[in-house]
Amino acid sequence: MYAAGAQAYFDIMSANAFGLGSPPEDPPNPGTLNFQRVLLEREVMEKNGDGAKPIWILEYGWNAAPESIPDSRLIWGRVTEEQQAQYTVRGITLARNNWPWAGVFSIWYFRQVGDIPPTNPEYYFRMVDADFAPRPVYFSVSAASKPQRVAGPGEYEETNPALTFVGAWLYQADTNAYGAQYISAADAISDTSAAETATLRFYGEQVDLIARREPGAGRLFVTLDGKAINGLPRAASGESYIELASGQTEWRATLPVARQLPRGEHTLEMRADGAVNLDGFTIAPLTATTPPWWLIGIFTALGFGCALGAFLSKPARRARGANE
Known part of the structure; x- marks a missing residue:
């Protein structure tokens, strides 16, 4: 592939990493197919710069x-x-601790639709049966993935699992939005009096929201780690807030929230007041050499098809790939 000049035409290398009958700790061997065989592919990449x-x-x-x-x-x-x-779980943990270049891990497979019979060995990769009955691997991956629902540095859409919503939020389609959709608080679409809140957990030194600003839009009242945020305007109540109203409609507008945060996990709490639309968020990188947010992504469907992912490298909305 490198001899053919492919290096300039992909951003991410892909690989398969099946363990076969060996534990994930078994070392790579050119004559053996196992989980760590991916290290041999990595050597080829590094030899080619x-x-x-x-x-x-x-x-x-x-x-x-x-x-x-x-x-x-x-x-x-x-x-x-x-x-x-x-x-x-052990394979992903090994990669997290030793392979800083590893990104998404896509588990093969979550569920098949019933076209693979139990007499076929391929049937037994499944995390859940065709009727959604979970197997032991489902429970182990689910338990291991819960602490990873924290966003590290990068740019994310509003569907990222680190951002959770409570109340009457509604996803809406529009090609002007990232990923052709955004999420609206109920006040933007109805007269409901229920409170719409959102919570974002992240590691990073800086956090911004991405939203649609427009005439007549509302506000987001925000706290960081339970406190009002310095640098933002304050309401008469002392609460800090972000103004979404604008003289004209602005798609994918960046709304600065907080800067120069201390190292560690942070929690951003938001409460919608009026018409509020969110389209994503960005986290600026930590300056530490080995940041604690480095998480290997378990890119697999958990809980009736919800994709869970976390990335080591900057999460791109689209990326070109090369397969081995």
């Missing part, structure tokens, strides 16, 4: 076929369901 690019693992996992399936049919090896659950 491509070490600044990340690798995304687009198929990852272990197969837990039962003993009733003969060894001759086990293309992907075999482990027990308990080992599958343990190895899947």
